[in-house]
Amino acid sequence: MSQSPLRVAHLIHSLGPGGAENVLVELAAAADAGGLDPVFLGLSPHPDPVHARTLASLGFPVVQLELDRWDPRAVTRATAVLRGYQVQVIHTHLKHADLVGALAGARLKVPVVSTLHVIEDAPATRMARYKRTAGLLGRRRFATRTLAVSHSQMRWYQQLSGTTEGVEVLPNGVADPGVPDAADRARIRAELDVPDDGLLIGSASLMRPEKGHHLLLDAIARLDPELPVTVALAGDGPLRAELESRVAADPGLARRVRFLGYRDDVPVLLGATDLVLHTSLADALPTTLIHALAVGVPAVATDVGGIPDIVTPETGLIAPTEPAAVASAVQKLATDPALRTRLGAAGRAVFLERFEARGWVERLRAVYDRALAGR
Known part of the structure; x- marks a missing residue:
C-alpha cells in the first residue's frame, strides 16, 4: 500500500565530507521507499559542501544558513525555513543540530527525531562537555524519538542519560551497489x-x-x-x-x-x-x-x-x-x-x-509515523 508523502527536514551542522553527512545522501537516494519528501538544512558553512551539491543534484531542496557553530540566530532562521517548507517532522543529526532542531520543533509544534551518530566517552574540554550536555538536554526535553545506530551506542547513551526511554536502535543503511563489477x-x-x-x-x-x-x-x-x-x-x-x-x-x-x-x-x-x-x-x-x-x-x-x-x-x-x-x-x-x-x-x-537502504528507510518511516501519532 502506498504511503502519503511525508515532508521531513534533516538538520545537520554542515554538508561537507563526513560519515553523518554521507548518511543523508544514502537516505535521500532511497527516500521513495518510505514515501519521504526530505528537505536538507546545513547550519554552518563548510569550505567544500560536497554533500550539499550531491543532494541538490538529486533534486531535493537544500538550504545552507552559513552561520557559525552555536550562533543563537540559527534557531530563528531555521524555524523560518522549516515553516516555509511546511515540514511535518524534524530529524536532527549531531549536537549543534540537535539543539537547534529541538528548539525549532518546539516553536513549530512539530515532532523531533534525533539520530546519535557518535559515542563521546570523555570530551576533552569544558566547552566540549557543555556541548554534549546541551545536546543531551535538548533531546531529552524535546525529541520525540532518539535513534541509536548500534547496541553499544544505546548502552553508552543509557549510562550518560540514565534512561533509554524514547530511544531505540536503528542502524543506518546504504544503497545496494550490487556484486562488484x-x-x-x-x-x-x-x-x-x-x-x-x-x-x-x-x-x-x-x-x-x-x-x-x-x-x-x-x-x-x-x-x-x-x-x-x-x-x-x-x-x-x-x-x-x-x-x-x-x-x-x-x-x-x-x-x-x-x-x-x-x-x-x-x-x-x-x-x-x-x-x-x-x-x-x-x-x-x-x-x-x-x-x-x-x-x-x-x-x-x-x-x-x-x-x-x-x-x-x-x-x-x-x-x-x-x-x-x-x-x-x-x-x-x-x-x-x-x-x-x-x-x-x-x-x-x-x-x-x-543494512540495505530501502529497508532502512521503510523502518525510518515507521519511526516518523509513530512520532506523529504520539505527538
Missing part, C-alpha cells in the same frame, strides 16, 4: 599497481585521531615482508599530512601504502579489494564496514563501539586495538582465500537483511 575491479587494481598475484587492502575514513590510522600503519608494518600487499587509504582530514610523512620515511610502508584522498566511489573501491581494514579507536557505526558487507568483501576491524554490530565471526575478524593483534588478523585473512570467500558471502547476506 569485474571491469571496475581490474581498473582500480591496475591504477594502484597491484600485481596479478597481489592482495589489495582497502580503508576509507576521515583521517582524524579517533579513526586509528597510526594503528593501521603499525599493523601493516608488522606484516610478513614477503606478503604481496598494497594498502589503499581513501579519505582526507587533519592527520593526512602527518600520515603521509610517516609513510614516506619508512621504506616498508612506502612500498605498500597509497593515499587516495577523498573518494566518492567508496563501494566501487572496496569492491576491488581483497579485504577491508578498519582500525578505529572509537566508532558508533562506520559506514565503510557496511559498504564492505554490501560488496561481499570481508573485514578486519577493531573491537570498539558499534563495530561488532557489523563485523561478526560470520562476516570478518575482530581484533583488539593493539598492532600485533590487528596484524595477526590481517595475516590470517590475507593468506586464506577460502575464508575470505566464505566471510564475504555471509557479509553480503547480512547486508541485505539489516
Whole structure:
C-alpha cells in the first residue's frame, strides 16, 4: 500500500565530507521507499559542501544558513525555513543540530527525531562537555524519538542519560551497489599497481585521531615482508599530512601504502579489494564496514563501539586495538582465500537483511509515523 508523502527536514551542522553527512545522501537516494519528501538544512558553512551539491543534484531542496557553530540566530532562521517548507517532522543529526532542531520543533509544534551518530566517552574540554550536555538536554526535553545506530551506542547513551526511554536502535543503511563489477575491479587494481598475484587492502575514513590510522600503519608494518600487499587509504582530514610523512620515511610502508584522498566511489573501491581494514579507536557505526558487507568483501576491524554490530565471526575478524593483534588478523585473512570467500558471502547476506537502504528507510518511516501519532 502506498504511503502519503511525508515532508521531513534533516538538520545537520554542515554538508561537507563526513560519515553523518554521507548518511543523508544514502537516505535521500532511497527516500521513495518510505514515501519521504526530505528537505536538507546545513547550519554552518563548510569550505567544500560536497554533500550539499550531491543532494541538490538529486533534486531535493537544500538550504545552507552559513552561520557559525552555536550562533543563537540559527534557531530563528531555521524555524523560518522549516515553516516555509511546511515540514511535518524534524530529524536532527549531531549536537549543534540537535539543539537547534529541538528548539525549532518546539516553536513549530512539530515532532523531533534525533539520530546519535557518535559515542563521546570523555570530551576533552569544558566547552566540549557543555556541548554534549546541551545536546543531551535538548533531546531529552524535546525529541520525540532518539535513534541509536548500534547496541553499544544505546548502552553508552543509557549510562550518560540514565534512561533509554524514547530511544531505540536503528542502524543506518546504504544503497545496494550490487556484486562488484569485474571491469571496475581490474581498473582500480591496475591504477594502484597491484600485481596479478597481489592482495589489495582497502580503508576509507576521515583521517582524524579517533579513526586509528597510526594503528593501521603499525599493523601493516608488522606484516610478513614477503606478503604481496598494497594498502589503499581513501579519505582526507587533519592527520593526512602527518600520515603521509610517516609513510614516506619508512621504506616498508612506502612500498605498500597509497593515499587516495577523498573518494566518492567508496563501494566501487572496496569492491576491488581483497579485504577491508578498519582500525578505529572509537566508532558508533562506520559506514565503510557496511559498504564492505554490501560488496561481499570481508573485514578486519577493531573491537570498539558499534563495530561488532557489523563485523561478526560470520562476516570478518575482530581484533583488539593493539598492532600485533590487528596484524595477526590481517595475516590470517590475507593468506586464506577460502575464508575470505566464505566471510564475504555471509557479509553480503547480512547486508541485505539489516543494512540495505530501502529497508532502512521503510523502518525510518515507521519511526516518523509513530512520532506523529504520539505527538
